[in-house]
Amino acid sequence: MEDDAPVIYGLEFQARALTPQTAEADAIRFLVGTQSLKYDNQIHIIDFDDENNIINKNVLLHQAGEIWHISASPADKGVLATCYSKTSDSRVQARAAVWRMPKELESGSQESPDDSASTAQTLELLCHLDNTAHGNVACVTWEPMGDGKKVISLADNHLLLWDLQESSSQAVLASSASLEGKGQLKFTSGRWSPHHNCTQVATASDTTLRGWDTRSMSQIYCIENAHGQLVRDLDFNPNKQYYLASCGDDCKVKFWDTRNVTEPVKTLEEHSHWVWSVRYNHSHDQLVLTGSSDSRVILSNMVSISSEPFGHLVDDDDVSDPEEHHADEKSKEPLQDNVIATYEEHEDSVYAVDWSSADPWLFASLSYDGRLVINRVPRALKYHILL
Template identity: 35%
Template sequence: MRGAPAGIVYGGLKYQARCIADVTADSDHTSFLAGTLSLKEENEVHMIRLSPSGSELVCEGLFYHPNEIWDLKSCPFDPRIFSTVFTSGETYGASIWKIPELYGQSNAPQLEQLVSLDEHSFKIKCVLWWPCGKHDRLISIDEGNLFLWSIDTSNKVAKVISQESVGMLHNLSGGAWDPHDRNAVAGICDSSLQFWDLRTMTKTTSIEQANVRDLDYNPKKQHLLVTAEDVSGIRLWDLRRPKFPVKELPGHAHWTWIVRHNPKYDELILSAGTDSTVNLWLANRPGNDDLVPESMFDVPTQSKDSLLNSYTDYEDSVYGLAWSARDPLVFASLSYDGRVIVESVKSYIRRK
């Protein structure tokens, strides 16, 4: 592993936090949204921007949010719209918000609530935007159901198109929307991954015996995804052969909590966990883009030399990771104590 220069720190979050998201639709700046998780205080959403010189992180906007934020996603086609999943005591909710136009001219401007996703009767886990441009559909996942919504943010309307239940014996904890197919979504379900066709709300396939905490689709290559798992660390999968992983990476010393493919250099993968560490991996897939022989899937390839760098400037668990879509050599991480660090991976690209 090579040494890397120290990252840029933003210490403006006053409370504990888990959620950070790249503002993908902001093509002019490298920007992130971070949301706090305070039980007793009024929570906040911070718009954090990397300065033009790339030397500091600036708070471009600070917005009060009524409840603890457990999930935050930025709209991929409008930089002023984002979604949150939040809790107030035993009650969970999900809403889509809009940042006021003149947010820089007020000390604490109010967020505009566009729609509330209030058809859920179970604990809501996440909201998913289709990641590849404008789409009038939205997915929300609670512990027992997957909802597909029709969204009209201009008229503040959200309608349920369809709903699928996983049954009383199973629990959903998260998911991801396939960037290559707007009709395909993956859900994390107990000790398996379940995949649905949104047109019919029927299951298409599954990956069993996978204790998954997080997953991310490969943004460049269809059928490929990466998972963060309690026992096995990090696994790469080809959905055309879902019985065995293509490759395994060691993961973290404690729970591996989150994994993210780089949006441009898809062989670069970030992971973070409760060992207060962020790892950067070079995860070459064996063979070419065609299916590798079936025998290649029987025994995963252990790649201890795939770890490019470990970032250890944290004093708490790291739950949030976000690559910048505008500058894919940059990523932001968020530790539970509210510390945001932005790093560059430019020095590692030559090694591909």
């Protein structure tokens, strides 16, 4: 099937930061941040034209430093946040800032300009999301359904809630919480839940997952030893409010119900090295993507713990033929979880995977050598889910 062939784009620098342009619901667009110590770093705006199967790109200069994490505003196409490292006084600091891209690039360009002629444009700095008192920033996450005014940054052992004011040119620290305990406690990643009126955030630190209430900045649940080694990433199920997925250095992906944290609901052990990234599909939550430093991307069908464990249910009224109805009754057993596909286009560690915000059947993965691969959910499965 030619249509399912991957499309590959190569950046000239190493890279580990990837995000879809969250506020864009029509065009398929991803943002990729580079990691170069020698040259100015860049953010590549990748537009995918799925009718012609080609990629158009625009490049923005990110002179502040090498990009470790990137996230896009859910409300404004032109605004994004990066976590980057900066060397000052022979010390490396991880900082975070909110930027605006040039107006003409917000909606992407249909024409990919000739590389030699095009000059990279610069980002406009809106505000910094750190003060050195809080330490090194690991990630920034936006309020999912919000107006792009609230962000959370995780810096060392601090959880910081920022209010972006004056059209994002000023960040005011609204509230904060800290990890207490023995040893060097540091956040590694976090996600803001789209449920519960966006009042919950989950964080990973070492082998522990924690839930926080953003109103009181207090801890609401804690999953100790969620993984045997460091937890790398987590994501919320978009349709089931208590479910979240986590992945880590024990090569496992685990699914949790936050109302009962003693055991994971399900565990996947398909990767042979650290799992860096896990993402639920935004529309069909049985589709789960994972990326690992075994250089593979795995698409799993976790249908038994999805919001449609029996497949797409048909109303009785819709079935006119009684015989058809009878055949339908038999198939109402939970469907089996399985690995749909393993993608092996990468030759280096896959540090990021993410779904397009515009097309629920399309996803991108990024490996450290700067290779971005755009793939589709196999067509047979797509029709099986839809029909």
